[in-house]
Amino acid sequence: MTDQYPTLLQCAVPATALKVLLWLAYRSTDFEVHRNWLAITHSLPVKEWYYEKTSEWTLDYPPFFAYFEWLLSQAAHFADLGMLEVKNLNYDSWQTVHFQRATVIVTELVLVYALYLFVKSSPPGSKKQAHAAALSILLSPGLLIIDHIHFQYNGFLYGILILSVVLARKPSGLLASGIMFAALLCLKHIYLYLAPAYFIYLLRAYCLGPRSIFTIRFVNCIKLGVSIAVVAGVAFGPFVYYNQIQQVFSRLFPFSRGLCHAYWAPNAWALYSFSDRVLIYAAPYLKLPVNAEAVNSVTRGLVGDTSFAVLPDISPRTTFVMTLAAQIPALVKLFLRPTWDNFVGTLTLCAYASFLFGWHVHEKAILLVIVPFSLLALKDRRHLGAFRPLAVSGHVSLFPLLFTAMEFPVKVVYTVVWLAVFLLAFDRLAPPSEKPRVFLLDRFSLLYIAVAIPLLVYCSLVHQLVFGAKYEFLPLMFISSYSAIGVVGSWVGFLVVFFTS
């Protein structure tokens, strides 16, 4: 087989058509956030970028993203000058909407190119599988929901991530991969979660000798160090020069936010909150003390301090320690056997750890897990078994992002089609595994997927019919807990696969 049909570009065409049709769909405040950044970078001198606060949506991405916005604003100039005024809060002329929506689509071409390289670089025996995985990322419902409806630039950013991961496939590309990742960090610092895997991999595969860890390749160390320093210098240099670095970092890392984000990202803390909620009712029987103030606050789940009624409160430090603790085993394995597959596996596990135990995790961060995992999912049937519940839960957990009636069918139908097509295709393509399957993951995932249907029906229809506007948190909590079970389940499954292969 020389060609795979449909090709990446062939899939990109109807996908783009659909995305253009979605231009007038619901958009979140992130749209205004990015418009504001366009205005800030276009009309203010660099030294005011991180101080400007006319809008509540201040610039809180690293400098490369600000430069990126500045570049876009040069084009925005031709579309509508109104969107480039800092004072024009919530400005949304049709030109502005069309322009910003179009930039998301155009910058996503980076992803298409990265996926093309990924397929090209994969060994001949697994081209078919790589092609299917690439299509699944390109057409991901996560990207559709977050980028093209909710509004963000993840397609572009994940494109750079995949580019960097693909470059790391060959020893000759390691340096470029490191630089690319450094640049990505300067675009959006959420990728810091993946940094430990990069650090260990580059250290072991690039800076230390292939045979022994005691031969240090100094030339490589210097090359890598200097390149990364240059990237960081280009990004943060101007702000160091203006002596603003403290201000920049206070914008990038606002630790004042709560443990759980507004929508309850499906992670360990969601299960923790859920247990807390259940324990409120059980506490009188178990003779546990209940914090009366917290009883009301948890359910609202607003951004702010989350306090628990029965279980002990969680500090940022705890989450940090737990995240790192969860990452270390995989990092050790990567250090001992620095293959590309292990590298991608470790990336996935780092993302899992930070998603599951991180502080103030947003449900959008699930893409951080899904994207690298997709690259591995078709390695064999065991990997696929662990991937399946993640594919379902990860995308279902994004549903609460869109709550308007018009967008409801889009998110559900698109996700269902994607799941049906790709889970079937993956099932056909995944080669049998060399080792016997340890888990009853297949049964688990089938049951898990089956539960999704009644759950969605309840959350979107039945709940409203039965309770009306009361207990609004219930559907959200169900979706979140359901997704958390799936994410945790797939994490456990993948841990087993990763450490036994």
Place this chain on the structure above:
Amino acid sequence: MGPSPPTAHRSRKKRKPEHSTSNGAVIFDSSKTEKPAFPLVAFFWPAKGTNTSQWITLPVIFMLVFLFRWCTGMWPYSGFQKPPMHGDFEAQRHWMELTANLPVTHWYFHDLEWWGLDYPPLTAYHSWLLGRIGWSIEPEWFRLYLSRGTDDAGLKVFMRATVVVSEYLVYIPAAVLCVRQLARLHNINGWESSIALTGLLMQPATILIDHGHFQYNTVMLGFTLATIACMLAGRPLWSCVFFVGALGFKQMALFYAPAVAAYLAGICFSPRLDIPRLLGIAVVTLASFAVLFLPLLLGTAYDTYRNVPLPSDSTLPPLLSSLSWQPSEKAWYYPYLTQLAQTLHRIFPFSRGLFEDKVANIWCAIHTSGLHKLHNYDSALLSRAALGLTLASIIPPCALLFFRPREAMIPYAFAATAWGFFLCSYQVHEKNVLLPLLPMTLLLATDGGLKAATRAWVGFANTLACWTLFPLLVKDQLRIPYFVLTGLWAWLMGLPPASVGAYTVSGEEGRLSVVSKILHLGVYSIMVAWHLLEAWVPPPNDKPDLWVVANVCLGAAGFGLCYLWCLWRLVEESGLLSGMRSTKRKEEVSKKKQ
């Protein structure tokens, strides 16, 4: 395949799907490897040769085409925030509130000036049902007089959803049945007919008008598809029922009526006279009409019983007063007669003009191009001229179908008849182009339908039709959906302006003639040039409608070509043209097989 006995083509049902297919979805490149003939096929490539169940492919197709429909629905609709009269969206909403709030006898008498109900009863019942459902969700959307011109976002979602649900209940199942019947008739495997089905369902003009502009055409078109499916399945009585459904939903289904009548009559007379069948068709048709009007008459009975008077401003339907025999107002049947007469009066308003707005038919083209100003003539004369020309255009296809009622001729005959009506009759809207387009697009599912020759003509008609709808869509602020959906469909089918693949195809079979190539590419380049002009060059001051007029004239000419092509293929298909040639071809084919 090994040599097949000459009778092999008779046992069609049990043939297994072949690996290498014949309907034009697959081509071979220079190194003799198979590849998709056009991009739409590429999407079905993973399912090729595998026995992927219809229970998977069909739902996936339905969901994907749904996404494009629903996302088109996010754009504005006709008359969105355009007082005083708004548009078709308001008309449909008004019909819902009218039928849901008023006694049945008032439906066809209520205020004509504000979008009076002028569609047949099935539309009225449909509106009543939707109005009732909508009322239970949010009464503010359907308060008679008070809700006029409402543009509530929730109402938009509700109305868009009603279009989708109606379409998925009628049009989509009918399309599946019809494509299956065609596949059985022409011996096409399931894989290739799924491709044809997707091509049919992604038809841009239908999506743009129903889900963008806002109408319920797909219900009527769906009944038409069901009619065709029943004819192909050899169930003429059912086809009568469905066709009455189509007529009862939208009187525009009359475009097909002559072809339906010709076929149904034809199968009663050949191969031999079949009186029971003729009687059956007549009885079933009459009974269907009776059932169609029954709810209206029952409602009238109920209102008569309750002594509900007609609206105070109502006048007697002219139809009733023109009767030679005047029924007494006291007679028991008088209210029913009044209702029926009024319904017919509303459905067929003979007093309107020859054409409405700017439509790409002959009359409008002659008039607006300045070739000949038509309002110098008496309207009765013009009506007669239109009638004469329409008859002249539909008699050939209908006569062919009547004398040789072959199943394979049905789509061509339907298309040719509908083109004839669209081009020559009076009272035509630009949206009516959907009627000839449907049977024409259905050709994708017929023998050789995906090969360059047929695909190019189907694509030509569709693209041209969308293009003639462009001025209307611009008014509705649907410019972007127009470009997206038309461009996407052209790209999927591998046709201009996205690709010229269909015109450069080499090989013996399924190629376009040179004349068609020149005509098509010429028209396509004019369309592209027109778009550039329309976008960048304002028309001269003394001719503000210049671009629209150019659109109408080219459209009418192109549709004329489509009519001629359908007629030509119909003649070929009928085997009338020199029985010699077709037998010769058959001999060659059988020689090749051996």
